[in-house]
Amino acid sequence: MTVHTAKNALEAAVEAARWAPSVHNTQPWTFALSGEEVSLKADTDRKLRVSDAAGRELLISCGAALFTMRTVLRLEGYQPLVRVLPDPDRPSLLATVRPGREAQADDTTRMLGGEIERRRTHRAGFADVPVPDSLLDSLVRAAMSEGATLTPVRSPDAVAVLAALTRAAQGVQSQDRRFSLEVIRWARPPGSSRTDGVPAEGYPRQAARTEPHFAQRDYAWRHDWGAQTDQGAATSTGVVTLLTTTGDGRQEWIAAGQALQHVLLLASAHGVSAAFHTQALEMDLLREFLRHELCAGEHPQMIMRLGVSFEAKDSVRRPVPDVVE
Ligand SMILES: Cc1cc2nc3c(=O)[nH]c(=O)nc-3n(C[C@H](O)[C@H](O)[C@H](O)COP(=O)(O)O)c2cc1C
Known part of the structure; x- marks a missing residue:
């Protein structure tokens, strides 16, 4: 097991989180790295003001980025410590993520991690192959x-x-x-x-x-x-x-x-x-x-x-x- 430093693991998590799906590929997020913590923030300038006035799809997109970060921290050999909406006075701060104790990634995590950049949205009919x-x-x-x-x-x-x-x-x-x-x-x-x-x-x-x-x-x-x-x-x-x-x-x-x-x-x-x-x-x-x-x-x-x-x-x-x- 290669465990990178906590800082490297967080950088890898941010790099990967960019590949999350987002409505219209608005990528409505920013990340702030400080010490051994990343803050995931909503970039409300990228909100769809007509079709997503409440910011629901924006937060779903950011949630997808958050799951990606959790997966990468696991891949990097850390248990992710996540706080969702940690500060009511800072509504744009959606989550903080920190590497917790060291833990070897399991097979499922490795499988999920391998798909982060490969996964793509489909926009047409599917082949005539059943989903089991x-x-x-x-x-x-x-x-x-x-x-x-x-x-x-x-x-x-x-x-x-x-x-x-x-x-x-x-x-x-x-x-x-x-x-x-x-x-x-x-x-x-x-x-x-x-x-x-x-x-x-x-x-x-x-x-x-x-x-x-x-x-x-x-x-x-x-x-x-x-x-x-x-x-x-x-x-x-x-x-x-x-x-x-x-x-x-x-x-x-x-x-x-x-x-x-x-x-x-x-x-x-x-x-x-x-x-x-x-x-x-x-x-x-x-x-x-x-x-x-x-x-x-x-x-x-x-x-x-x-x-x-x-x-x-x-x-x-x-x-x-x-x-x-
Ligand atoms: C909340 C949300 C809503 C979406 N709605 C649609 C949609 O209605 N039609 C569509 O073709 N793609 C939709 N997408 C997919 C995005 O367009 C896609 O994730 C983005 O363009 C990035 O491309 P990728 O997923 O292939 O990486 C949606 C994604 C999210 C997260």
């Missing part, structure tokens, strides 16, 4: 261990309702100038040197339709952008899942983010990727409807399809000096 039930069970347990609930939606009728609401939300958002401007702001043109936003290489130029169809975000917005891929056979919807929490405050949003990243990394280690469809959760009435009708009163935090894809995808991240205070 045993893996779904493990993903459900992974979410639970972080304080959230992952539910595979088994009823075709319920899947059809989720697809319809996603299409409805996408339709409404694409008619609304304020929503469109926000997507345009975070869509990265082909060849751009920007290190944030969704790159044109991150979605297909023409996604084959799944049945039922889950609308994609329109990152290309009237442009001929997107990767030219031959994915005609990839038309499976995959397994539709809901990530929910019992409460709906900042603490739960951070927990949902940690659960999300735990699920995504574990899925990725088994060759399964996720397509996110969170448009309906950005519209209060639809989110409340979903809570009552499909989530048994729990608060929906993410809508995801899980499946197998053989397409290589691309993403970008800001360099370390840009995210460290």
Whole structure:
């Protein structure tokens, strides 16, 4: 076991945390290293003011970064000591992370750690390859261990309702100038040197339709952008899942983010990727409807399809000096 110094381990954790998923790849975080502690802070300048006024998706994104840091500290041979929302007077301070006692990383941690940079968001249909039930069970347990609930939606009728609401939300958002401007702001043109936003290489130029169809975000917005891929056979919807929490405050949003990243990394280690469809959760009435009708009163935090894809995808991240205070 190589144990790096605590400081090196924290630096490795920050470096890796950048690869967490974030809404529109806004990467709404900064990290402050002081002594043997890292502070994870929300960068509210990167909040989506129209689609995420409450900052829920921002905190989910930061929660995903937090799970990544915990995983890397374990990989580096330390038990992570985490305090979530440690100071009510500093709302932007989301968590502090310190290396605790030395402990050898287990196989699962090594497996998760190997996926941090490899995991990618999928934005199309999946190949016609089933996701094993045993893996779904493990993903459900992974979410639970972080304080959230992952539910595979088994009823075709319920899947059809989720697809319809996603299409409805996408339709409404694409008619609304304020929503469109926000997507345009975070869509990265082909060849751009920007290190944030969704790159044109991150979605297909023409996604084959799944049945039922889950609308994609329109990152290309009237442009001929997107990767030219031959994915005609990839038309499976995959397994539709809901990530929910019992409460709906900042603490739960951070927990949902940690659960999300735990699920995504574990899925990725088994060759399964996720397509996110969170448009309906950005519209209060639809989110409340979903809570009552499909989530048994729990608060929906993410809508995801899980499946197998053989397409290589691309993403970008800001360099370390840009995210460290
Ligand atoms: C809270 C949250 C909501 C997201 N919503 C969507 C979505 O509706 N559609 C989509 O294509 N991607 C969505 N994403 C995925 C991000 O666009 C993606 O994580 C980011 O572009 C970085 O790319 P990568 O995940 O491939 O590294 C979401 C991610 C998070 C954390």
